[in-house]
Amino acid sequence: MRISVQKARRVVDQIRGRSYEEALMILDLMPYRARFPILKLLYSAVANARHNMGFHLLDLVICKAEVNKGNTKKKLKPRARGCSYPIKRPICHITIVLKNRFLNEEYEIWRRAPQNAILLEKGLI
Incomplete structure (x- = not known):
């Protein structure tokens, strides 16, 4: 995008780790010019997640945002x-x-389940 890195990072740092709803509210209230292309990019990412993966809007979280x-x-x-x-x-x-x-x-629970089962068999839990 035709924006300087510092100006885009100023906006992206505010939405990293937030839910989709929070990110929309934050971007709507920001006074910076860099928010418009980032908002369009966020809309595109959510549309891809809904269409390709079948995710619901309220369950989405921005896990990685970098400039x-x-x-x-x-x-x-x-x-x-x-x-x-x-x-x-x-x-x-x-x-x-x-x-x-x-x-x-769910992945975290599944990943720890075999360890907990082994500890139960040994009587350590």
């Missing part, structure tokens, strides 16, 4: 007497990963 620096577009601005000044246009790459909060809890 990385991209290439810098370099242009020249013509000035007086045949001179030119360089113009640098920064670009950033924004990644948002959503997870279903209930599937993560």
Whole structure:
């Protein structure tokens, strides 16, 4: 996206780890220009999660949100007497990963279940 990394990180840091509803409320109230493309990206990620995975909107949590620096577009601005000044246009790459909060809890319970069964057999619990 055609936003500087610092300006995009200022917005993304506020929504990392929040639920989908909270992130929407936070983004709606932010006064920064970088919130519009991030809001569109969040809508797209949620639409993909609903269509591809069948997740419900209220169960989604932003587990990973990062902003990385991209290439810098370099242009020249013509000035007086045949001179030119360089113009640098920064670009950033924004990644948002959503997870279903209930599937993560089920996975944690399933992962610990064999350990608990072994401890029960040995009489340690």
